[in-house]
Amino acid sequence: MLNIVHQLTKYICFLGKFRILPKVIFIMIFEYQGYVSFGCIRQTFMDTFSGKFYPFINCEFRPSLASDVEVRALTAADSDEDLATFLRISGNGYEPVVISGLAVTGDLTLNRKVVRDWAAIEGGATVEKFTPPDYGPYGCGPEQLLDLNLGTGWGSDAVGSTSGSNNDGPRKVVIKLPKVVDITQFAVASTGACGDGPEAGVKKFKVETKTANGQWITAFTGTAKSNGVLKTFAPKTGKANVRFVRFTMLSNHGDPLFMDVMEFRVHGK
Numbered sequence: 532m533l534n535i536v537h538q539l540t541k542y543i544c545f546l547g548k549f550r551i552l553p554k555v556i557f558i559m560i561f562e563y564q565g566y567v568s569f570g571c572i573r574q575t576f577m578d579t580f581s582g583k584f585y586p587f588i589n590c591e592f593r594p595s596l597a598s599d600v601e602v603r604a605l606t607a608a609d610s611d612e613d614l615a616t617f618l619r620i621s622g623n624g625y626e627p628v629v630i631s632g633l634a635v636t637g638d639l640t641l642n643r644k645v646v647r648d649w650a651a652i653e654g655g656a657t658v659e660k661f662t663p664p665d666y667g668p669y670g671c672g673p674e675q676l677l678d679l680n681l682g683t684g685w686g687s688d689a690v691g692s693t694s695g696s697n698n699d700g701p702r703k704v705v706i707k708l709p710k711v712v713d714i715t716q717f718a719v720a721s722t723g724a725c726g727d728g729p730e731a732g733v734k735k736f737k738v739e740t741k742t743a744n745g746q747w748i749t750a751f752t753g754t755a756k757s758n759g760v761l762k763t764f765a766p767k768t769g770k771a772n773v774r775f776v777r778f779t780m781l782s783n784h785g786d787p788l789f790m791d792v793m794e795f796r797v798h799g800k
């Protein structure tokens with residue numbers, strides 16, 4: 532099979548030379564079930580500061596991938612030029628990976644683990660409900676908590692604040708995972724979203740989980756620094772057969788009006 536893909540890669544690269552097709556390469560993704568291959572397209576971006584153009588390879592995962600996988604082999608045979616200096620891997624709920632300093636002139640093997648975020652909306656998770664207010668129209672709704680982007684977040688009101696709705700108290704969001712997951716880790720990144728200062732970043736938080744027909748179980752209660760850095764936490768209970776996750780903001784770092792969190796992720800199989 533590897534040999535067939537290699538031959539196909541050479542053929543597509545050959546067509547790409549004559550601009551019959553965009554230049555395409557193949558990547559092998561190894562997982563516990565074996566490996567799958569898929570196309571990656573060479574693209575170019577412009578650095579708006581320097582005005583220079585940089586080629587990179589953009590790869591998107593297929594939905595059939597269902598767990599943590601490893602990028603094992605990059606094949607870019609039959610090329611007269613460097614194919615890329617960056618390799619970006621993303622899509623279908625995988626945490627984006629960028630590998631820089633890459634100069635592909637032939638076959639190359641990489642070893643890089645990529646991680647599935649089961650709470651990512653991109654990968655099929657959905658927001659079932661959440662405590663008002665809804666700052667979604669400003670780009671600061673719970674969807675921005677689950678978008679694999681540390682630069683965006685879910686903005687809400689502080690526990691004692693009714694700035695944006697008639698509700699006060701902790702702010703909860705219920706997330707339905709795309710399938711039943713055995714959870715190994717949660718990840719949280721806290722700081723002020725939507726122009727708020729770091730005082731608005733969530734401090735104390737709670738994570739509860741539920742099986743398809745079960746009761747809510749507290750899986751983890753912890754505190755987060757308001758520094759925008761993604762930190763992982765291992766739950767002690769409520770890890771198996773999880774279909775629903777409820778994330779609750781219990782306090783912030785001092786802002787009297789707003790309480791925000793940038794990112795929440797769920798790892799597991």
Ligand SMILES: [Ca+2]
Nearest residue numbers: 675680683793
């Ligand atoms: Ca985000």
